[in-house]
Each structure stands twice: as C-alpha cells, then as structure tokens.
Amino acid sequence: MGAQLRVYRQRIKSATTTKKITRAMELISASRIQKAQQRVAASNPFARAVTRAVSAVSSHADIDHPLTTQAENPIRSAVVIFTSDRGLAGAFSSSVLKESEQLTKTLMDQGQEVVYYLVGRKAVGYFKFRQRESVRQWQGSTDQPQFETAREVAAAVLEQFKQSSEDGGVDEIYLVGNKFVSMMVQEPYSTRLLPLEVVEADEEDNNEVFPLFEFEPEPEAVLDSLLPVYIENIVYNTMLQSAAAEHAARQKAMKSATDNADKLILNYTRLANQARQAEITQQISEIVGGADALSTVSED
Amino acid sequence: MANQITVNVVSAEKEIWSGKADMLVAKTAVGEIGLLAGHEPMLAVLVAGEIRISSASGKVVAKTEEGGFLSMESDVVTVVVRDAQLVS
Numbered sequence: 001m002g003a004q005l006r007v008y009r010q011r012i013k014s015a016t017t018t019k020k021i022t023r024a025m026e027l028i029s030a031s032r033i034q035k036a037q038q039r040v041a042a043s044n045p046f047a048r049a050v051t052r053a054v055s056a057v058s059s060h061a062d063i064d065h066p067l068t069t070q071a072e073n074p075i076r077s078a079v080v081i082f083t084s085d086r087g088l089a090g091a092f093s094s095s096v097l098k099e100s101e102q103l104t105k106t107l108m109d110q111g112q113e114v115v116y117y118l119v120g121r122k123a124v125g126y127f128k129f130r131q132r133e134s135v136r137q138w139q140g141s142t143d144q145p146q147f148e149t150a151r152e153v154a155a156a157v158l159e160q161f162k163q164s165s166e167d168g169g170v171d172e173i174y175l176v177g178n179k180f181v182s183m184m185v186q187e188p189y190s191t192r193l194l195p196l197e198v199v200e201a202d203e204e205d206n207n208e209v210f211p212l213f214e215f216e217p218e219p220e221a222v223l224d225s226l227l228p229v230y231i232e233n234i235v236y237n238t239m240l241q242s243a244a245a246e247h248a249a250r251q252k253a254m255k256s257a258t259d260n261a262d263k264l265i266l267n268y269t270r271l272a273n274q275a276r277q278a279e280i281t282q283q284i285s286e287i288v289g290g291a292d293a294l295s296t297v298s299e300d
Numbered sequence: 301m302a303n304q305i306t307v308n309v310v311s312a313e314k315e316i317w318s319g320k321a322d323m324l325v326a327k328t329a330v331g332e333i334g335l336l337a338g339h340e341p342m343l344a345v346l347v348a349g350e351i352r353i354s355s356a357s358g359k360v361v362a363k364t365e366e367g368g369f370l371s372m373e374s375d376v377v378t379v380v381v382r383d384a385q386l387v388s
Contacts, residue, residue: 039313042313042314042315043312043313043314045308045310045314045315046310046311046312046313046380049308049310049371049378049380050380052371052378053343053369053371053378053380056343056371057343147312147313147382211341211373211374212340212341213341213342213343213371213373214340214341214342214343215342215343215344216328216329216330216333216342216343216344216345217328217329217330217345221329221345222343222344222345222369225345225367225369226345226369229368229369229380229382232312233312236312
C-alpha cells in the first residue's frame with residue numbers, strides 16, 4: 001500500500017506543475033488579447049477609408065478592371081490559410097484547416113485545381129506531414145502580425161492572379177482564417193479575395209449614395225493604385241483578426257486545462273488520503289494481531 | 301474661420317492626425333493640390349512628398365515616401381498613406 005500512496009503523490013505533483021504552466025499561459029494570453037484587439041481597432045480607420053474609397057470608385061464608374069472581372073471558366077484557385085505558429089490553442093488551427101479542406105473540396109467539385117499559400121507554422125506542419133505541396137509559406141509572426149508580411153502575402157497572390165491560368169496563374173483567390181467574434185467564440189471562415197466583390201463595412205449604411213467624385217488622374221488609374229492597397233489591407237486585417245482570435249482561443253484552452261488540473265489534483269488528493277488511511281488501518285490491525293498472538297503464547 | 305475642413309490622416313497601423321484645418325496641400329500624381337472648404341468631392345492618388353495642413357494650431361506637415369490616396373467629401377478630407385510620418 002505504501003507504493004500506492006507514493007504514486008498518487010507523484011501524480012499530484014505533476015498536475016500541480018502543469019497547472020502552473022497553463023495558468024501562466026492563460027494570463028499571458030489574456031493580456032495579449034487586449035493588445036491584439038487594440039491593433040485591430042487601430043487599423044480600422046485605414047480599413048474604413050480604403051473600403052469607402054474603393055466602393056466610391058467602383059459604384060461611380062463602370063470600369064472593367066482585371067481585378068474585379070470574373071473568369072468565365074476558372075481552372076485554378078489559390079487558397080491562403082491563416083493559422084497560428086504555436087499550438088496549445090485548442091481547435092484554433094485545426095478548425096481553420098478543416099475549413100480549408102471543405103473549401104478545397106467545393107473547389108475541386110467545380111473542377112478547379114487548388115494551390116496553397118500558408119501563413120503560420122501549424123499550417124506548414126500540417127502540409128508537410130501529409131506531403132502536400134504549397135506555393136509559399138510565412139512563419140514566425142502570427143501572434144504579432146507585421147504589415148510587411150501582409151504586403152508580401154498580398155504581392156505574392158496578386159502576382160499569381162495577374163498571370164493567365166495557362167501559365168500557372170490563378171483565377172480566384174480565397175482566404176481562410178479565424179474571425180474574432182468574442183472572447184469565447186472564434187469562428188473559422190473563408191472568403192473570396194479576388195476577383196473582388198467590394199462590400200462596405202458592416203457598420204455603415206449600405207444604401208448610401210456616393211456623391212459624384214472628381215478623379216485625379218482618371219478613374220482607371222485611381223482604381224489601379226487603390227485596389228492593391230485594398231487587398232493588402234484585407235490581408236492585414238485578416239492577420240490581425242486571426243492574431244486576436246489566436247490569443248482568445250489559447251486563453252480559453254489554457255483556462256480549461258487549468259480547471260482540469262484542479263480537478264485532477266482534487267481527485268488524486270482524495271485517493272492519496274484513502275491510501276494513507278488504508279495503510280494506517282493495516283498497520284494497526286497488524287499490531288493488534290501481533291499483540292494478540294504474543295499474549296496467547298505467554299499464557300501457555 | 302467659418303469654413304473649415306475636417307482632416308484625417310491615417311496610416312495602415314493607426315490614425316496619425318485628425319482635426320479641423322483651413323487648408324490641406326498634398327502632392328498628387330498630376331501635381332500639387334490645395335483643398336479648401338467647399339471643394340467638390342474628389343479622389344486623388346498621392347505620390348511621394350509632403351502633406352501640409354494649415355490648422356488653427358499652426359502648420360502640420362506629414363511626409364510619405366510611398367504615396368497613397370486622398371478623398372474629399374462634404375468638407376471631410378481623408379488622407380490614406382501607408383507610411384505617413386509626422387514631420388512637425
């Protein structure tokens with residue numbers, strides 16, 4: 001029985017150390033969510049201004065811009081997947097990957113080829129393990145996304161979009177990422193980046209009529225320089241959202257890990273107490289039995 | 301000063317400057333442009349250069365090396381420049 005007690009004590013100790021780690025990670029994530037959310041909020045004025053301007057141009061002039069025209073027979077699509085660099089964030093990365101698998105299936109059912117761009121170490125690992133191809137990867141900055149990375153991503157996909165599909169270019173580009181809905185809820189979602197469907201930001205009135213703008217230089221040139229900015233901005237925004245969602249998911253996961261450790265410690269403490277009591281009881285009965293035996297011997 | 305314009309200068313990461321101003325001068329693809337209150341709505345592409353704002357509290361100058369764009373609409377000017385930096 002003594003051995004049993006020692007095993008329980010070992011388990012309690014290991015659960016306690018694990019709990020310390022998960023508690024620390026939970027607190028770190030909690031403080032980083034704030035910062036990540038602030039960054040999302042800080043990038044909002046820019047996003048709003050760009051979206052507004054793009055909708056103003058596109059609603060005003062009927063322009064056939066290569067970035068807004070849909071291919072008649074899309075044969076190849078690019079999917080950009082935004083995951084995290086580190087694990088221990090619950091289903092954060094796996095739900096995005098699942099979403100991307102679904103999207104891939106839909107695209108393949110339409111007879112399209114799919115090429116991948118990966119952001120985040122988890123996505124890269126997932127593809128490597130399955131020995132699947134990807135065009136480009138970005139790793140190392142998902143919890144604090146830099147605008148430079150967003151630009152690189154945007155430039156890379158834009159370049160492929162501009163090539164004709166016969167030369168290995170793509171006809172459609174999709175983004176798959178996590179949306180920060182609330183502290184408790186992060187939703188994987190996929191959206192089409194190109195060809196563009198310019199949508200006004202949710203909070204603004206959709207039926208707003210834009211005044212007649214004067215363009216300098218021509219509307220086409222304005223749109224030409226606006227659209228890349230718009231795309232970069234969408235990519236950047238997706239990365240910021242994903243970072244905020246990652247921290248929230250990690251906080252949630254670590255919170256439940258800490259709670260579980262608490263439960264484990266409680267259960268093992270009870271088992272250890274029981275084992276200790278059993279040991280004592282056994283020792284007493286051994287002493288009593290021994291004394292009994294001795295007294296019967298001396299009577300003889 | 302009755303007729304003033306509201307100016308917002310935003311970069312990718314944050315809002316750089318915002319407030320009331322009398323005039324804004326920026327460099328567009330075709331030349332420098334000065335905007336006063338009552339200007340017709342416009343969208344212009346900006347190139348590298350200075351953005352000068354004359355406001356009640358003095359002159360504000362922002363610099364860009366990459367350019368961006370500017371939109372003016374009912375006396376609200378939004379300058380969107382990715383790498384904008386306040387010079388003074």
